[in-house]
Amino acid sequence: MEQKESRRRGRPPAYKREEVVEQAQRLFWKSGPAGVSLDELGDATGLHKPSLYSAFGGKAGLYLAALDSYIERGAPDVQGALARVPLRAALEAFFEADLDVFCGPEGRRGCFLIGTAIEAAADNAAVASRVAAVFAGLRRTLRARIERGVADGDLRPDLDVDALTEIIVSAHIALAVEARAGSERTELRRRFVSLLDFLGGLAPLSEA
Amino acid sequence: MEQKESRRRGRPPAYKREEVVEQAQRLFWKSGPAGVSLDELGDATGLHKPSLYSAFGGKAGLYLAALDSYIERGAPDVQGALARVPLRAALEAFFEADLDVFCGPEGRRGCFLIGTAIEAAADNAAVASRVAAVFAGLRRTLRARIERGVADGDLRPDLDVDALTEIIVSAHIALAVEARAGSERTELRRRFVSLLDFLGGLAPLSEA
DNA sequence: AGCCTTTTGTACTAACTGGTATATAATTCG
DNA sequence: CGAATTATATACCAGTTAGTACAAAAGGCT
Numbered sequence: 001m002e003q004k005e006s007r008r009r010g011r012p013p014a015y016k017r018e019e020v021v022e023q024a025q026r027l028f029w030k031s032g033p034a035g036v037s038l039d040e041l042g043d044a045t046g047l048h049k050p051s052l053y054s055a056f057g058g059k060a061g062l063y064l065a066a067l068d069s070y071i072e073r074g075a076p077d078v079q080g081a082l083a084r085v086p087l088r089a090a091l092e093a094f095f096e097a098d099l100d101v102f103c104g105p106e107g108r109r110g111c112f113l114i115g116t117a118i119e120a121a122a123d124n125a126a127v128a129s130r131v132a133a134v135f136a137g138l139r140r141t142l143r144a145r146i147e148r149g150v151a152d153g154d155l156r157p158d159l160d161v162d163a164l165t166e167i168i169v170s171a172h173i174a175l176a177v178e179a180r181a182g183s184e185r186t187e188l189r190r191r192f193v194s195l196l197d198f199l200g201g202l203a204p205l206s207e208a
Numbered sequence: 209m210e211q212k213e214s215r216r217r218g219r220p221p222a223y224k225r226e227e228v229v230e231q232a233q234r235l236f237w238k239s240g241p242a243g244v245s246l247d248e249l250g251d252a253t254g255l256h257k258p259s260l261y262s263a264f265g266g267k268a269g270l271y272l273a274a275l276d277s278y279i280e281r282g283a284p285d286v287q288g289a290l291a292r293v294p295l296r297a298a299l300e301a302f303f304e305a306d307l308d309v310f311c312g313p314e315g316r317r318g319c320f321l322i323g324t325a326i327e328a329a330a331d332n333a334a335v336a337s338r339v340a341a342v343f344a345g346l347r348r349t350l351r352a353r354i355e356r357g358v359a360d361g362d363l364r365p366d367l368d369v370d371a372l373t374e375i376i377v378s379a380h381i382a383l384a385v386e387a388r389a390g391s392e393r394t395e396l397r398r399r400f401v402s403l404l405d406f407l408g409g410l411a412p413l414s415e416a
Numbered sequence: 417a418g419c420c421t422t423t424t425g426t427a428c429t430a431a432c433t434g435g436t437a438t439a440t441a442a443t444t445c446g
Numbered sequence: 447c448g449a450a451t452t453a454t455a456t457a458c459c460a461g462t463t464a465g466t467a468c469a470a471a472a473g474g475c476t
Contacts, residue, residue: 009445163403
């Protein structure tokens, strides 16, 4: 049995860690890790620098926390979207979930990972390994879903699953980049629908 | 007849503008606009800050010059690659030209425009409009080449040219992002070959 | 030569950078 | 209550930032 952690000694923190991370993530997302200062982060989170420093070990640590939060909670819900059937509905939901995040209420800011982590990955091994892991995981998940589509009879069995996976991954990345570049959500939706129509047209993904 | 510009009065500049822009571009490419200081730019270009300032009007102007230089001279030679026949060879050359730039001798730094301009586009209208123009031009060029492929008999005439164009553009963007994220050139080549095989497999792009 | 124009190099500034020392406030434990 | 512990807030630091003032240099023009 796990017993509830006995209350910590000393003065209790005046902030909730997740809220701080969330605000920091918003700033990093908008301006990139290099474009945000500790002062701005302090203003936005309400924390003063010493608290930020003791809680996260500095700007790099705070950015890493924001990245982990994105990976665990903020990123598009791939699993949920891909649970749908048939395959076409799953992929449509996948791309729509992308746009929910990339063109959400905060504006057209693209993907936090693709947009900022790649900037930071060059000189931060911890970031680089997370980026690699996320891409690898996405490929694995998509390929598994497409293979299930073949098993379900949603897809012609003679198509190259790896190539199809790459097409979907590439479209995902391109959506993130073009959202960030300012494309309208409706325009981006038009594109992935056109892609799915194309794939469906040459090897119909059946409706059952 | 144009007569040679009479030599300017005053002390002649001790630098060549293009060389300065080239060095600045190298730095911006590696670390992003926000990650480079005027001091670093001064060191790398050999220019002192007042010269940089009078020639480009500050960091933003220098970045814009680097971006324009990339668009005009540094970016992959799309026209040259797409001049080949048949269509498959043209697209192969197009992606190979991408990799020449994205994974060139300077390392895996991706696409200058996709990697850095998107960071800067958010708060710089001049950058945003260039990014939009480049993407639009690339789409136009690719679509025209694919249409020619249909006319040449390289491609089944019933396929959706717009969707095909988007697949190629998406692959181009994804190559840039993944190169930046650290993927090996051979791995990236494997991907676009697999994509072209896939497209060729379902609607053979004839060899003649 | 001597004047004009333009670039160069040094030195400077005021603001900002990430990070920290220190004193104080809030809480638990005894 | 008082001691121990943890967090907060202010003030500070040394280094860096983008940008500038100014005098000297280098060329053309007459």
